[in-house]
Amino acid sequence: MKLPQKIFKHLSKGDNRLELLNQNYLPRWVVVLIDVLLVTTSMVVVYLVLLNTPLKFYDVFSLPLQGLLALLVNCIGFFLFKTYSGIIRHSTFTDIIKVAFASFSTGAILILLNIFIEQVQDQRIFLTTSIILYAFLSFTSMILFRIGVKESYQLLLKTSDSSSKKKVAIIGIDDHTIALGKALTTEVNSNYELMGFLTKKITSSSYEIVGKPVISIKNSIEEALERMRVNSIIIASDSISGKEKNEIVEVCLEKNIEVLNVPNIQTWKSKADIKNFIKPIQIEDLLDRASISLDTEKIENHLQGKTILVTGGAGSIGSEIVKQIAKFSPELIVVLDQAESALHELDIYLSQNLPQLNFITELADVSNMYRMGLLFKKYNFNLVYHAAAYKHVPLIERNPHEAIYVNILGTVNLSILSTSYDVEKFVMISTDKAVNPTNVMGASKRAAEIYVQSLQNEKGVNTKFITTRFGNVLGSNGSVIPHFKKQISQGGPVTVTHKNIIRYFMTIPEACQLVLQAGTMGNGGEIYVFDMGKPKKILDLAEKMIRLSGFEPYSDIDIKITGLRPGEKLYEELLTDSSKVQPTYHPKIMIAKVAAEEFSETKKSIKNIIKAATRKEDAQVVKLLKKIVPEYKSENSKFVKLDDN
Structure with a gap:
């Protein structure tokens, strides 16, 4: 292949192609033409500057021929360094470097050519001063052109779009x-x-x-x-x-x-x-809460290389616990839940976003002792995080027996199996509604707390049972914030049960981080409570959420007070009045010193309430629950009459 054909083929390949007929690349050949015009103008300016000086141009080649030769070398530099490849209106420092290489390499080549010709024929083609001036002037003009285009484009764009x-x-x-x-x-x-x-x-x-x-x-x-x-x-x-x-x-x-x-x-x-x-x-961004610092070394030592069971793992708390645990290299996470769709979605999420995580999802009900036994035998768990629970107060108030199945029987099954299979630690997720409960849900969680706490003191129990207790979690399934968002998106009204109702709040990641930290603490039997900050008035939250959405409360979107629901109280507590609080090494985690009950009596009471639940004798279930949890006093509920018995 002839040399001119080789050069043309190279200049028409890859990023060197000008693609004159392609509108997407039209600026490229325009840029080359403008650069050629600028360097040609630079030659003329250099000539005019040196014309009336003592310096004289050499006459080996005519001045037009000298200019053509310099232009040819410069154009080769354009293509070698791809000075046209960037979009001019978005020129960067890289584009300046390309232009500098093209201009000053042209000057260097012309000077070297001069020296070579002088060695061969004892005469020069170009005036050295003219080459140096030409290199600097051509470089300056091309850079000024690019800066001018970029700044003009930015100015025009700002002017046209600013409105x-x-x-x-x-x-x-x-x-x-x-x-x-x-x-x-x-x-x-x-x-x-x-x-x-x-x-x-x-x-x-x-x-x-x-x-x-x-x-x-x-x-x-x-x-x-x-x-x-x-x-x-x-x-x-x-x-x-x-x-x-x-x-x-x-x-x-x-x-x-x-x-x-x-x-x-x-x-x-x-x-x-x-x-x-x-x-x-969002309203979640306005919580006046300091960031949490964790002792990640302790958490990693606690979780690394372990086989871990997370019950209720497809729920808002359970799924976040799984994601948090995944950061600490466990051997295996078994995610257990009875919600098929949610479990399937979590399976997909973990597979796509945490491909390195060794996990398996198990569809099962914690109240099924036989099924739980098979899982414990199969996986030989080191740690259990028990987040499975029924939590919706009004729904549970209408179906007390269901709360006994999951919140109590499920906890009993898992705790017995944990002791049988020598699980190292059993961390139960409880709630502030278990303190001085006014509803079946809170009372059932308190009964579960009592059971695991009393079991801890039994002879031969090596498993450390730890309870974590905290309030409402922002963004969790069925929580008030998503509920308000949905009502606002539908144009209202936003419903609040009482104008003075208050609640403690924390974010899902914050709650789960503290759960993992608390799980590293203690010798078993402790109830850990979290610093929830200051309680928030629900009515204030509703008003602020409406205003953050661009509406005016009561005029654009109304707020209706609907009255307290069955079992609901105006405020939640994290501790009973008789509890003593001990600090831990973590400023946001405290120990509530609650006296443990005698296990034999607790076991007998729990057995009786489970029997009543299987017969769906709701009144008897609540009556027995009040005996197990003496501080349980129903509010705004059909079970208030049982408090007098």
Whole structure:
């Protein structure tokens, strides 16, 4: 193949192809033509600059021929370094490097050619000064062209799109918020126009970050928002406390300013993720709770290489426990649940997202002792996390016998098998509703607590039984927050059972992290209670959720007080009045010192209540439950009359 054909074939392959007829690549040949025009103009300027100086051009070749030779070398540089391959309006430092190589390698080649010709024929083709000036001038002109196109495009884009973009301010100045600011200002396809930053860290307003003003909110956030003239704010700083965040949100809601939230920018995959990650702030983001620090070394030592059973594993708490355990390299996780669809969905999730995890799902009912026995024999568990339970108060109040099957009989079955198969630790997930219970659900969980606590003291029991007790979990199945969200999306009304009802809340990951930490503690028989923070008024949550959704409570979306449901009380407790609390090495976990009952008596009482449940004698079930749990007093329930007997 002839040399010109080889060169043409190379220049028409891969990324070197100009594809003149392909509209997607049209800018490439336009860029080459413009660059040729710029370097040609640079030659003319160099000639005009040197024309009236003592320096004289060599006449071996005519000036037009010298120019053509220099242009040919320059064009070869364009193709070798692919100066046209980038999109001009998105030029980067890499594109500058490519242009620099093309320009200065051209100058170097021409100088080397000069030296070679001089060695052979004792004369030069090019004036060295003209080559150096040409290299610098051509480089400068091509770079200025790219900068000009990029800045013009950005300006036009901002001008054309600014009316449709949300004008936003970012709260706080730290590495996270500055990185977010850079992303917003450089991502042209963003739906947001950054107006500046708001912070308490400075008092002066003379600062700028990424070309945007920094306004102090130390004196008044209302005044700062007025000056900034935004219709949205973004809360992205981890340094903002929950109290400050809530104060800012309150002001913004009063001024009809949208509040947005983003996760840590380090979790973003690319700038294209900006639109996906900036979302309206949720009520869960406004919990005034400090982050949890875990002793991960202890948890890892406790879980690594173990065969672990998680009952109720397809539920909101159980599934999160499975995901948390997966981080600590267990030998095997057996996920047990009787909810077929939920278990199937979790199976798919774990297979897709945690392919390295060795797990198996088992469809079974914890009240079936024979089935549980087969599983314990098959897997020889080291640890058991017992999260299977019926938890919906009104539903259980109408079906007390079902609570006995799962909450009590299921716990009895699993605890007996754990002692028989020498399980190291049995961690039971309980609830604050077990404290001074007013409903069947809470009383059944307290009865289960009593059983495992009394069993701990039996001779020959090596398994350590640990109970963890906490309140409502945000986002769990059937919890109030998803319920309110659904009602708001449907246009209301939002239903609250009582205007003064309050509840403790924590997030699902937070609760499960503390469960794993508590599981590493104790010698058995302890009831661990978690620091739930301050209780929240449910009516306040409903009002704030409506306002966060862009509506006005009672006018756009109504709130109706429906009255307490059977068994429901105004407030929940984590401890009984007679309980003594002992701290642990973890600031958010405490031990409730509750005296253990005699196992023989407890065993007999539990046996009687299970018999009554199998006969579906609900009144007898509740009567026996009140004997097992003396502090159980029914409220707003048909079983109130049994308290007098």
